[in-house]
Amino acid sequence: MSANKETRREPFVRISKRTSISRGKAWGIRGIALLLALIVAGLVIFAIVRLNPVFVYGAMWEGAFGTKTRAWATVRDAMLMLCIAVGLAPAFKMKFWNIGAEGQILVGGISTAFCMIYFKTGMSPFLLFIVMIVTSAICGAVWGLIPGIFKARWNTNETLFTLMMNYVAIQLTSYSVAKWENPPGSNSVGIINQTTKVGWFPTIFGQQYLLNVIIVMILTVAMFIYLKYSKQGYEISVVGDSENTARYAGINVRKVYVRTMALSGAICGLAGFLAVSGASHTISTSSAGGRGFTAIIVAWLAKFNTFTMILISFLLIFLEKGATEIASRYNLNDYASEIITGIILFFILGSEFFINYDVKFRGRGRKGAEKND
Amino acid sequence: MGTEAAVQMKGITKCFGATVANNNVDFELKHGEILSLLGENGSGKTTLMNMLAGIYYPDEGQIFVNGREVSITSPKDAFNLGIGMIHQHYKLVDVFTAAENIILGLEEKGGLDRRAVSAKVKEIADRYGFDIDPNQKIYEMSVSQKQTVEIVKVLYRGAEILILDEPTAVLTPQETDKLFKVMKNMKADGKALIIITHKLNEVMAVSDRVAVLRKGVYIGDVPTKDTDPQKLTDMMVGHAVTLNIDRPQYDKPQERIEVQHLTVKDAEGVSRLKDVSFNAVGGEILGVAGISGSGQKQLLEAIAGLQPAEPGSRILFKDEGGKEHELLGKDPLSIAKLGVALSFVPEDRLGMGLVGNMDLTDNMLLRSYLTGRSIFADRKKPKELAQKVVDELEVVTPNLQTPVRKLSGGNVQKVLVGREISMNPTVLMSAYAVRGLDINTSYAIYNLMTEQKMKGVAVIYVGEDLDVLLELCDRILVLCDGEVSGIVDARTATKDGIGLMMTQNQNKEKEGQS
The missing domain is CATH 3.40.50.300 (P-loop containing nucleotide triphosphate hydrolases)
Known part of the structure; x- marks a missing residue:
């Protein structure tokens, strides 16, 4: 492309980085993005299946919050997602690419299932609870520690390492499922302690999943304070920004890597405990179900602010539930509903661009501006 | 045309x-x-x-x-x-x-x-x-x-x-x-x-x-x-500026740092410093001249506890009582724990001295976040310090909550120098402290260095502008390819003389090869 030197042409759009943006304007942009997403997704729905988009959105809402049971299932799943994202926050804030949450959840889940199966008698429910919490956190922590130590000692690539740890965890899960098969030959563990409900989360105020909410909310608040106000949280931020600066300030970078990964793994391990003891009461290789990856989006979109993560977790789970509902109600296949989810995510992620950058279009009526293009 | x-x-x-x-x-x-x-x-x-x-x-x-x-x-x-x-x-x-x-x-x-x-x-x-x-x-x-x-x-x-x-x-x-x-x-x-x-x-x-x-x-x-x-x-x-640097004499000089036979190799085994020996004296500005990449970075980082050295190297710190402390083999934290107030303004301001994404207060916190027993970091004093640095050094910033990477180069440097000087150092090291700074800020920095010197601080000043080195420093150490090619009195040395010393060893090498 050679420049036409004769005519003066101004680029059609110019992009410049914003120095600052008011909070209101940023949320305004996000709101517009959501609205646009709904409109575009509506057009796509109409083009493909000739359905009134308003009904489809209504169905989505009903799928997620239509009945009390559904609403609580949405809350339960959002809490699980939030728990994982809270666990990932310190690691990613340290720029440690922990994509091993899947594995950390699974080992936490295996240890919880182990406790439920082997300690179902001879332990008070409260003691069993404590044991499950501690073991799942320790197992998750070990799963996070291993890549953390290798990174600190030998500077191995944590992305590959944590990813491979996932496969190890999946194999461990397969082994456990085969060992604990119930009934034999079913190739699954079945619902553990279905009749006695030993090791299940108790119902509080008649709500089966209220304890999930309490535990995750405690973690969310604690992590917010830890990252923002504690000395260790400060160290994590410094290491994440520049290892050299951290060394200069006398921060023991290796120690921070190891400690933070242990913490990150432990919380993801707790998410495994929530998934098994607090939700499905079973364990399988799909217990993590890709949530360890989705939670990365949650953590980054929230810029590691754990309170923002609450909102994003709910949004993602709402989309997931809603998509399943419209798929079954309107006899669409799964892909149609995933298209909608994709469109909405695309717009929300894309809106961040407009928050960080200012886009100026070619000025109108400028002196000497050429009309042809 | x-x-x-x-x-x-x-x-x-x-x-x-x-x-x-x-x-x-x-x-x-x-x-x-x-x-x-x-x-x-x-x-x-x-x-x-x-x-x-x-x-x-x-x-x-x-x-x-x-x-x-x-x-x-x-x-x-x-x-x-x-x-x-x-x-x-x-x-x-x-x-x-x-x-x-x-x-x-x-x-x-x-x-x-x-x-x-x-x-x-x-x-x-x-x-x-x-x-x-x-x-x-x-x-x-x-x-x-x-x-x-x-x-x-x-x-x-x-x-x-x-x-x-x-x-x-x-x-x-x-x-x-x-x-x-x-x-x-x-x-x-x-x-x-x-x-x-x-x-x-x-x-x-x-x-x-x-x-x-x-x-x-x-x-x-x-x-x-x-x-x-x-x-x-x-x-x-926009207004008249005096371009003279004051060079007062400090009357009670005391030796602070003694570097002996310092040899540093990088990860590839290439020598970055070879048998470097010199001393730094309180109440004196020791200039370090040399083509960039002649070992200035390694020299300062070795003293700061960030750069391991080869066996036989020694870096001694002498405290008030004349007691000697070995600094090599210690990290910055243990050096600080020895009671050695060592301030360091590194060359890479945002990559080493400061955290670009953090605001002014949190950057002040970098040197002091460990104080106190609480598990929470105390941001009150750093905030006051940030305000003080902004006021005294005239840092242009919208507010204390601005990430430092959004400040201009000169203001970034003021924040860094301000923090380092606030630690009441005994030894102050700076690498290219005025690189990319305007005249006003540069002279402000020179004055700060001289002010520190007159407080009895041993100042080590790595610079690139020979005119300034000759006006500002008391002695100048010239590095050439990791070796000391000479230590001269800045009051009598000439620019050309130092320029030659900066390249001297290289010429020797080339002659040897051909």
Whole structure:
């Protein structure tokens, strides 16, 4: 492309980085993005299946919050997602690419299932609870520690390492499922302690999943304070920004890597405990179900602010539930509903661009501006 | 070409967010002249030039090249108009030869005729007096040779208008002279040159005309022969500035740091420092001169506890009672625990001294976050300190919550120096403390160094401007290729003498090889 030197042409759009943006304007942009997403997704729905988009959105809402049971299932799943994202926050804030949450959840889940199966008698429910919490956190922590130590000692690539740890965890899960098969030959563990409900989360105020909410909310608040106000949280931020600066300030970078990964793994391990003891009461290789990856989006979109993560977790789970509902109600296949989810995510992620950058279009009526293009 | 100006910019305005980098600038460059573009830091010099080079696009205004209105939307457009810019940071492929780098990105039809390229490079080199071997690999080259490659690269593309962004920052006095000779040869050939620089004596030495920018506004231009450094400074700053550095004597000098046989090797086993021995005395500024990359970084980092050294090396700190402490083998935290107040202003401000994404308060916290037993970091004192630094050093910032990476270079440096001085150091080390800073800020920094010296602090000042080193320091240690080629008294040494010492060992090596 050679420049036409004769005519003066101004680029059609110019992009410049914003120095600052008011909070209101940023949320305004996000709101517009959501609205646009709904409109575009509506057009796509109409083009493909000739359905009134308003009904489809209504169905989505009903799928997620239509009945009390559904609403609580949405809350339960959002809490699980939030728990994982809270666990990932310190690691990613340290720029440690922990994509091993899947594995950390699974080992936490295996240890919880182990406790439920082997300690179902001879332990008070409260003691069993404590044991499950501690073991799942320790197992998750070990799963996070291993890549953390290798990174600190030998500077191995944590992305590959944590990813491979996932496969190890999946194999461990397969082994456990085969060992604990119930009934034999079913190739699954079945619902553990279905009749006695030993090791299940108790119902509080008649709500089966209220304890999930309490535990995750405690973690969310604690992590917010830890990252923002504690000395260790400060160290994590410094290491994440520049290892050299951290060394200069006398921060023991290796120690921070190891400690933070242990913490990150432990919380993801707790998410495994929530998934098994607090939700499905079973364990399988799909217990993590890709949530360890989705939670990365949650953590980054929230810029590691754990309170923002609450909102994003709910949004993602709402989309997931809603998509399943419209798929079954309107006899669409799964892909149609995933298209909608994709469109909405695309717009929300894309809106961040407009928050960080200012886009100026070619000025109108400028002196000497050429009309042809 | 005729009588038309090579470049004419009319009413150029460029904003970044709320900052106006250039405000209604009218600028003109003639054929066959060398124009110095002068201005304080953040005055919009580089922004203005980047609009010529196609990196930015003006918000308002017109650009004419050879009398014709043009629109430069990419570096490619700039090249097609014969405009070439040599940036501060070279953009060369290390494993390629000079010739390969020169033709990189050129879309020429047919096969690659290396011999023709080499011949053309030779021809350009001979015409202007460049010293270049087209077949030498970049990684074998000195900084000045790399710069030569960058200049030949734009000439090869037929540039008639050359913009050099602070070309002398990394050169020795001798190399600078060579560059100026080449620039004058290009001028004689009818090319138009713009040199962006901070160094007034260079403005006087090389340019025909000086254009001054202040806070994005074009102040005016004067023929170089009708002006002098004092007048130029006044134009740049807007008010009179005294350009003298005070050099008082401190009456109770005490030895603080003794470095013995310091040898440092990098990860590849290459010696960065060889058998370096010297001492630093409280109440004295010890200057460290040398071509960049001669081991200055390793020297300071070894003292700061960030750089392991070879066996046999020693770095001793002497406290008030005359007791000696070995610093080697300790990390910065254990050095601090020894009671050694060591302040360090590293070369890489945002990559080592500060955390770019954090605000001023959190950056003050970097040195003190461990104080107190609480698991929570105390931000009250750092906040007061940040406010104090902002007030005393006149840091320009919207507020204390601004991430430091959003501040201009000079303000970033003030934040860093302010924090380091606030620690009441016994030893203060700084690397290129005024690099990229404007005159006002530079002199403020020099004064701070002298102030610290008069408090009895041992100041180690790694610098690149020899004029300043000679005025500011008490003694100057000259490094050449990791070795001490001499320690001289700054009151009696000469610029040329130090310049020779900076390159001395290299010459010795070359003679030995041939």
